[in-house]
Amino acid sequence: VTSFAGNLLTVIVPSENRAAIASPKDLANRGMKVVAAGDSVPIAKYASQLVANLARMPGYPADFAARYAANVVSKEDNVAAVVSKIELGEGDAAIVYVTDARASTRVRTIDVPAEANVAATYGGVVVKASAHQSAAVQFLEWLAGTDGQAILATFGFTAPR
């Protein structure tokens, strides 16, 4: 497996941010409408890890995770649908990848404490049965090399870790 990129999580809110969310802590405020991804979508696992990390941070209530979960109004089947619901202003906030947040011009991001953030790593493999083994290896090398990394960085991907 060649790890070629990483991604971090962030909190997005509609650009008007009518719910006046200033910190991830506010996701647990009573009556917030949080849009999440379905439990089977990979980000759901990262997001619940982030929420667990945040709950242990100073200044966060002990029942942060439970209050966050109680505020979830919908579990979308992919991250793009989550972003759309925030863009439309139907949800007050959502946890998404940094890259998804950056791809949208109609949402604002709320910074997540770096020590609580969760990193996703993307890896590539060469299919054994592939008729184009060497080309595939070359592509992965290019992707993990300087040129590939520069392109990925423009979309907000981090270096793999």
Added chain:
Amino acid sequence: MTAQAIPHRGRASLWPVGGLAALAAVLLAAPIVVLVGRAVLGGALADTAAASVVLGALWLSLLTTAVSLVLTVAIGLPLAIVLARRTFRGSALLETVIDLPIVLPPSVAGLALLLLLGRRGLLGEPLSALGIEVPFTTLAVILAQTFVSAPFFIRSARTGIAAVDHDLEDAARVDGASERRVFSAITLPLASAALAAGLVMSWARSLGEFGATIMFAGNIEGRTQTLPLVVYGEFQGGNLDASIAAAAILVLAAFGVLVAVRLLHWGRVLDVRGAG
């Protein structure tokens, strides 16, 4: 007219029709039979039908479709009466617009509902100021179902009411019946078959509603997650058995209702013949 009045065609000339008909029947029935068969024989139904996610969704589906059916009749019947009785400027255009949800993809319906009733929607924004927010609620599920299914009832009811013989209604009027009495004693009973057919179509469409629901109402267990959403969600989540079980329950529920309606209808037909 008796059967002898219809000229018999030779068997030979009909065989391609019979063959194609059999093929069509198999094509339409086979996927459903395989699905239910796998759910029953594979144990998926027995193992996961009792799972809270499936049972909760079944209950929510029955509840929301019942409410949306009541809503459909409440708003659809008056509209059907007006459309059946009056021709006015733009009535043809109105009929066409009302029929639109029948042909539109449900995702379009969901998006349209969001833009109207969403928190930042044309109507949703003032409602939100009053503290009423429709998206992500059970009410949103009901509205999505009503929006996509009411046209089936309205269409059928309109045709049924328009087909009632005006002479019969006039005869009742001559006998001194009030307009209300004419409608309840003459028009409604005579149009009942069309009304019932419309109700069944409308309910079935609500039960299967997926796209508008997931876009407008979201997807939360116990609040907005109806059976079709479970079928999709569990499939996405890799729980094939739960998905199959939910799908089979959906099939059986729909089948049950269609059979019940047929039996009722059959019973009424027999009654009429007995009385005649």
